[in-house]
Amino acid sequence: MITESTLLDNSDGQLPGTSPTGGPIQSAITYEKIPTHIYADAKDASRAVAQEIADLIRQKQSEGKPCILGLATGSSPKTVYAELIRMHREERLSFHNVISFNLDEYYPMEPDSLQSYWRFMREQLFDHVDIPVGNYHVPDGTLRTDKVAEFAKQYETEIEAAGGLDFQLLGIGGNGHIGFNEPGSLINSHTRLMMLDNSTRAAASVDFGGLPKTPRKAITMGVSSILGARRVVLLAWGERKAPVIRGAVEGLVTELNPASYLQTHPNALFVIDEAAASELTRMKTPWLVDSVVWDNKMKKKAVTYLSLTLGKPVLKLTDRDYNDNGMSDLLAQYGQAYDINIDVFNQLQHTITGWPGGKPNADDTNRPERALPAHKRCLIFSPHPDDDIISMGGTFQRLRDQGHEVHVGYQTSGNIAVADDEALRFADYVVDFNTKFGIKSPEATRIFQDAAASLREKKDSEMDTAEVRYVKGLIRMGEAKSTCRFVGIPVENAHFMNMPFYETGTVAKKPLSEEDIKITMALIEEVKPHQIYAAGDLADPHGTHKVCLDAILESVRRLKHKNFMKDCWVWLYRGAWAEWDIHEIEMAVPMSPDQVMKKRLGIFKHQSQKDGVVYQGTDSREFWQRAEERNSATAGLYNRLGLAEYEAMEAFVRWRF
Known part of the structure; x- marks a missing residue:
């Protein structure tokens, strides 16, 4: 059941799945190899990340030092940038000491093109804050091909000369790429020209008006460049990212999912919403991670998962099936499998109706819709x-x-x-x-x-x-x-x-x-x-x-x-x-x-x-x-x-x- 409080703020201002301070969902973690904060709402998650960035900028200002940021593009960081702009306007957050290096840029790409990351960053952040014009850097998509390698070395040199990245913000592609480091990228890779994976181009084709118009290459910071940052925060929103997030957080470190390299970083954090977290063990099967409240919603989730996982109809599940799959607490609370099975089976049966507007002159006690009014x-x-x-x-x-x-x-x-x-x-x-x-x-x-x-x-x-x-x-x-x-x-x-x-x-x-x-x-x-x-x-x-x-x-x-x-x-x-x-x-x-x-x-x-x-x-x-x-x-x-x-x-x- 989705209720108003699930989708909107509660009356006390606390979001479901968050702490009273609006923080991430906390749970016993046994499967995750990267610290992962899960928020019910992407906006609250973005505010938390923006606050960390703002705190770092202010700390560096108090020390009289520049703040070196690695920045990302795409839909994921937009709300972070919007919050930073708000803080600049309303809380006097200054960017005068910020030096930024963007992860990537399509190649070839003119800086004033609608799809250019130069343009994206100006429109989403730079033009709205007081960062000096010479302090932000985005890879140059207008270079001749024979000049790209030289530029890539210079880009790395400029980052090193600035003191290295204090903070690197990342998104993640559907195939696990970070920056444009596609599957197959090595952990020691540096800034370079990269051929884009077909899945990446297909996802980007939304911006270019179709796949034929989408660039085949991009200049990207390498995996080694990213891992060199003192702090790395990766953002992910939406259920489409859920499988690759699970692989990066719970799977093996592999070049087939470049985001998994972040398992090797000493100060990395994934900040994701519930949809992107839906395949993580603590979300998909929370009873395998920690004790849970066996309310009806959790019971239905667990029984349907068990049935589908074992390939057995609900009514054929046994006490042993429950015990062998971490659900003995459910048996202890509700009794034998037979009773639980019938209850969940009936709940499923009652969702099925050929009368989405309600069936006239019928008992609607166990129907999903009301019988009256008959004509809606x-x-x-x-x-x-x-x-x-x-x-x-x-x-x-x-x-x-x-x-x-x-x-x-x-x-x-x-x-x-x-x-x-x-x-x-x-x-x-x-x-x-x-x-x-x-x-x-x-x-x-x-x-x-x-x-x-x-x-x-x-x-x-x-x-x-x-x-x-x-x-x-x-x-x-x-x-x-x-x-x-x-x-x-x-x-x-x-x-x-x-x-x-x-x-x-x-x-x-x-x-x-x-x-x-x-x-x-x-x-x-x-x-x-x-x-x-x-x-x-x-x-x-x-x-x-x-x-x-x-x-x-x-x-x-x-x-x-x-x-x-x-x-x-x-x-x-x-x-x-x-x-x-x-x-x-x-x-x-x-x-x-x-x-x-x-x-x-x-x-x-x-x-x-x-x-x-x-x-x-x-x-x-x-x-x-x-x-x-x-x-x-x-x-x-x-x-x-x-x-x-x-x-x-x-x-x-x-x-x-």
Whole structure:
């Protein structure tokens, strides 16, 4: 169960999973080879790291010495830099004695390019604090290839001449790279030109508008250079980083996971959120690390884990299975395995329903949704114009077929995910159509002509113009309307919110604003829903889904005193990237083979996202394939636990406010 206190600050200001001072979760540690602090929230983790950096800067100032920082780029350190800027503005933290060396830079790369780390650091930190211009250093991506080796030696010399790194901030790649030290990098490697791993390029393609435009090389500080820092702190947020974090923290030191080299450092620390920590032993199977409180949530987690690990249905687990796998305390508290098995099996069975809006005229005691009102108003929030059909298309269709009034709030335009050639084709079509049939609309013609001209002349380093973003947004809006018609809801029930935080024209978005929240509140008040469905992807604290969810939760919090909200339940779904853990699921909606196929056809309505998606990432599957395999895997887990076999399932967790 996810509650308001799980996702928002508690009334006493303490976050769940943290100490009363907002510190990291503490637990007996027996498996971890690197000190690791786990925070419930990436923002609090970032504040703690920023505070350590600020304390170091002030200490060095008091000693009359420079503070030598090694800095990282990417999404992970953004909140750290934002907090340092706040401290500079509000707490008079000065950077006049700071000398910084960045880890890496793409090659080749112009410093004013949108993707340049020179530009990133200026926009995220340097331009907002009082660090002297000559005191920050970023590898030069404009050098001739034959000059890179000489530059790399000079870079190392400058670090040494400054006194060596006092503090090195790191992120971590999905393959374990630190800096751009890809798997295979040696522990004694120094600053050099590095060929990027394909998985790294795929992840970076989000910033470059596709894999073909993504650089193949980068200049990076080496592993030895990083390990030479007197203090190293690595940041990681999100469940996608969980497997590589476990390997780095609990596994062997190996060149296949360069972050594992930090096990050899005498003063390294991993600072991660709960999602990134989810594969660590103390999080995944905490009963193997320390004593736990065997409440119902922990019991369900342990029993489902035991069942899946042993490959035995829940009802076949024995006392010996429990005892042999560190769960004897559970038996001592609840009795024999037989009773525990039946209890957990029934809980799992009660999550399954073919009536996501509640089954009319039925006993709903053990159903996930209420029977009344029989006909509900349902509001599905979709962060992008296709998340509704990708993530809960079967449930979307089921709600409509069972007579509920369904609305969709498309929270953002999704315009940056349309390829340039797709937008150019669309713009040319409109201009040609208007010309052929003599349609005179000077303003509309100008918009599409300007968009077409801009797309023909656009360089990879340039952001989309307002006209291009408008055209791309129209494409995605049309696709969303097509999906609504396919499912069978009136087009007027599709609400295009165009939340302002998204409209930057780049992957990097603005922070959630009051205007975003007011737009969300207005739609909720207009629909007055009995059910709200929202994307519960909490993995990436800088992602669009997370910002959209924050807007919904804050809106619900502000509106919860309204009479209509007393009848409103909030259900969270996951996207095509991941699913809720089996013990978390509170409503599982099964799908037949025909329903799976219908969902696929609904996803096909989003033609701009079907082939050659701009932001494919490391997963080469199309979205319909991801969704089907995820839904099939969820059904497979239920079957392996000993429940009925279904073709596919969509899963939801209820958020209680």
